[in-house]
Amino acid sequence: MTAALEIQGLRKSFGQTEIIRGIDLSIGRGERHAIIGPNGAGKSTLFNLITARFPLSSGSISLHGRNLQGLAPYQINRLGLSRSFQITNIFPKMSVFENVRCALLWAQGYRYSFWNMVSRSRALTEGAEAILDQINLLQRRDLPAGVLSYAEQRALEIGITIAGGADVIMLDEPTAGMSHSETDYIVGLIRTVTEGKTLVMVEHDMGVVFGLADRISVLVYGEIIATGKPADVRANARVQEAYLGAALEADH
Amino acid sequence: MQSLEKTQTRSDGGVSMKSAMPWIFSAVMLVLMPFIFQSNSAITIMNQMAITIVFALSYNMLLGQGGMLSFGHAVYMGVGGFVCVHVMNWEIFGSIPLPLLPLLGGVFGMILASMVGYFSTRKAGTVFAMISLGVGELIAACSVIIVVFFGGEEGVSGDRTYGIPFFGVEFLSQIEVYYLTAGWLLISALLMYLFSRTPIGRMANAVRDNPERAEFLGYSSRWVRYNSFVAAGFFAGIAGGLFAINYEILTEENLNLTTSGSILLVTFLGGVGVFFGPVVGAIVFTLLQTVLSLETEIWSLYVGALFVATVMFFPSGLAGVMQLHIAPIKLGTWRLLVMPYIITLVPAIICILGLSGLIEVLFHARHAAIGETEMTLFWVTFQHTEILPWVVFAVMAVVGFWLARKNAPQMMDAWHRANKPDGADT
Known part of the structure; x- marks a missing residue:
């Protein structure tokens, strides 16, 4: 079985500085994979390279065995990879419902159609409402997305990310800046909406990481120093030294 | 739940009595207006208004719906109009019914937009604005270079009455032209409204708000912008065709930056965030332009002041203020x-x-x-x-x-x- 996401020899430099220094990573289908590491380790950069937000310097990335070299973000999305952003990235002036509906359009085969009325499609309306129900925003349906609370916007961001039915979901710090109860809510949400899908997430909250992930990769200074099951990573001496010891202490 | 969902779907824009009412009301008003304002000058003003409305609505497909600030939209109206006025001078015009002529203007506006849009819609924002300005200047400059098509300084004139009579109507009088223009106004406005309700129209809003996020939803921002741009070119061309029929002459003035700038002013004055905003803007602006200019020589000073006041105090425009109420x-x-x-x-x-x-x-x-x-x-x-x-x-x-x-x-x-x-x- 080919891996959902296969990364080989990935490197990225900004000018003289090499941010990603040779990453090899294979994420299996249906796996929940967390990427952790100290600030500035290149976690978000790795995300941006996989989704073609930035061009890579060398190496290769393949999705379900297909090389993503030279593809634009929208083409990668059409192959079944969807992502959220570290900084909330929604359509602030459009209604909450409209945000989700736009996320459904391509997946439902509307493409660049100018001969269908969106409001006449039951599948679109019901699909969008089902997602809103799932992310608990049905009550906020008609509000402009920009006026939602922070946690609600994060939930909407996840809703938009999963709406298109992509089977590889990438979440960049989904619980950043949230209170404990909000974090619990988002984690529960992530657990249900990514059922049966491949999940790749960057996360700082160790409670979330160890509760949710099947496997963990530790990224330090652009290199993966360990990959494995949570217990193995926790026990790894290099990880303890480089990052986890301090992070776990801070968490308690 | 079943009934709730139905009403929700309807209120969202499906065909219902509620959503059709504004259109029926507008159609009735368009029919009745010449009976209320009977003088020739009033009808002339209303024709000008109708053309400006079509043009402004088409401009708002870019600015309001797609987030593209264009400084050269007059070009597409002008070129559509020039084609129409040339056709009036050809032999073949004798076999074309006049009411179909604006469609030809639309097609040519669309062709030009599909060529310019190919490179101008790569990016929105400043890049798009600068390219639109450059192309606008370029084509306006062409008017004195390519005299065959643009007729140099005196422009190109034609005679609309040479077409074959349309159900016995020869369009000799202003009132006949009014109904032709009003008919096109209604059709164009309805089509532009419906466009905004299609998947591509919805995505135009999404790309306006956040082009990067739209890319991660499977849509190429550039291609979404391109589609809006071409559609806007089509309706601008229709406005050009209507202009050709009304005035029977097109000059460099129809292409230049002044015209492009004033349509931005009209649209912003009316309100870019609301579909009917440009309609309000076009009505108010045309009234100011025609009625106020009879009263004072410095009418444009007042229009300018009104524009500045709108930008400063009511950025959502006149229609936005109405909507607040x-x-x-x-x-x-x-x-x-x-x-x-x-x-x-x-x-x-x-x-x-x-x-x-x-x-x-x-x-x-x-x-x-x-x-x-x-x-x-x-x-x-x-x-x-x-x-x-x-x-x-x-x-x-x-x-x-x-x-x-x-x-x-x-x-x-x-x-x-x-x-x-x-x-x-x-």
């Missing part, structure tokens, strides 16, 4: 607003009239022919050398300003109360 009307609290509006806005109007009076007297004193001191303003005839008119206008301006300023907090307070559901009690 839907909530108080629905809540039934609008009565709270009546008195505060009167005591603030009447002095404000007096202040504006006083200021414009001062400007007019000053303008007359500086620019009238030597020895001519008599002038008429607000139906009163006086000498600009007298001191009294200066004093009266100055007092109007100062007192009006003072009163408006004094009562403005009251108006704001009433506004806040009117927008609360329990407004009357607090």
